[in-house]
Amino acid sequence: MKVTINVDDCIGCGICVKISPKGYEINDQMKAQVLDMNAPGIKEGADDCPVGAILVEGEAMPAAQAPAQAEEILVKPDLSEYKGVMVFAEQRGGDLMKVTLELLGRGRGLADELGVPLSVALLGHGVDGLAPTLIAGGADKVYVIDDPRLKDYNTSSYAKAMIELIRAEKPEIVLYGATHNGRDLAPRIAKRLDTGLTADCTELSIETETRMLLQTRPAFGGNIMATIMCPDNRPQMSTVRPGIMKVLEPDQNRKGETIIFDAKLTDADVLTRIIEIIKERKVVANLEDAKIIVSGGRGVGGADGFKTIQALADILNAEVGGSRVAVEKGWISKDHQVGQTGKSVRPNLYIACGISGSIQHRAGMQNSECIVAINKDPSAQIFTVADIGLVGDLFDVIPALIEELKAAGIGQ
């Protein structure tokens, strides 16, 4: 077998090293180089190179792999005592965050595939009334940890309570919403439990042979997707991007168990003090819940151009979104941004106007029910995800479209 790396193409991203740590390394020039061409994963590392800089010719020698694998089996810890899927239920002021039900929807599927129960960790003070909603949403068991120190979200007391519960119940998978609080909490738990955590996942599945969790997320600014595993440590943990997973139809007849868990918290477990929580009801775009979104990108040309986008949104009673370019150029505020670094949305109708459709943008809107793209450039990437494409200048098309909508009696 022969492995060649084209150093001119190599961007030094290190993906090959992550896939085949014994096969590749990144040298001082920030380029990949081959350490051992017979190492496990050498072919996969080449296949997954995002710039196609690694060329493998011929077949690997299987004999060389056998001893390495035998050695790895010896050091594998016993993971069989970890069973079940657990979801962290996020509530704020006693209201359940929608992402919790999304996690239950996906968690139910994972638990069924593994043939294990789905449990929920519900932390707070006087929140046990939420248990029936969680059971109707797919949970078999609800662990309620009730303590005045858990009334409002607090990193250290929530982390302590979750760690106690995970140590006692030993779930094999724990899922958190990738909200500000979820992304504050989960890393701390993962560090203390000496286990892995995959951030902001957009796809979760089970690898049939190994029963392990495959955690897929956008990386490199959303330009590539990476599938992450946590082979030797438990639980396997992910934060999951809100707005991606489907909520189950609530089933009020579903049977579930509510269990009170004592996390033995003390005042010493609270390291920070919340002085006040302020809800801001400013005109923040509520893109996540919008039924229709009209978005503008580079082609809109300026803040003035967004008046045209707004006019179309008005007649459709829609929210206005923007691409990263539009936000970075200051044409529209950050809370309108759709994409990998903005919001993930799945409205019934998404109309992309003058948006080229970089992967980072598509990652945030491609799950929309129906996508319409309006763009001058027929080769724009946005057309690859569009259900209906209109090739033309948005400043010609939108006014015409508004006329047609009016004629059809829409927005009257």
Add this chain to the structure above:
Amino acid sequence: MNIIVCVKQVPDTTDVKIDPKTGTLIREGVPSIVNPDDKHALEEALHLKEKFGGKVTVLSMGPPQAEDALRECSAMGADDMILLCDRAFAGADTWATSYTLGEAAKKIGYDLIICGREAIDGDTAQIGPQMAEHLQIPQITYVRKVEVGDGKVICERALEDGYERIEASLPALLTVISDLNKPRYPSVRGIVEAYQEKKVTVWTAADIGADMACIGLDGSPTNVKRSFAPEPKGKGEVLKGDAKEMSKQLVEKLKEKNVLR
């Protein structure tokens, strides 16, 4: 007050594009930059130093070229530059990286650690909280305003639907967002010092007394199984005609699909 600012050198992902034919990244000289959130972290540290005195140390883990990122921070006003550079650190996930940065922070000494919320290449936002856990100190994430006094820090922490004001005792760790401040430009004197006079201190795994089982690949619970370009949906239709004709067809189709009523 001694402040450590953690910075990362990252590829400027805004410029990355995908070749539609091959589905691979087009590199076209993607430049390396200081991670944007980290510059806001540094700005806040410099501001606090101006107010209370003390020292600002910029800390990074990366290959030798990451020195450039540290020098840029020094030109903005950071006092000391430390680069954690060792082949043994390579392939680290957030668990191993936070261990490594945390061990270095112990050696440096600190009252406050400030990190950017997340790096634009990894987007995990996990290093800050995991470092705080490793050091057993309080953390405040998504910080958009900072006040320091009486051995305490009071921050505004951004939430999806507002914000909260949180107090923590020092030492503490903050992760900050871009709303916090506007990073300054390097001064001419700063540039001269950073690039001609000052030295970057390089520490290896041995220098920070790292447990080899906790760093790099061996210290990483997660690994990448595979990576791929997102799949295109590719089932759409493209309408024909002028603006008026296309609009008419579109309205009909949306009504057919029951998207418009």
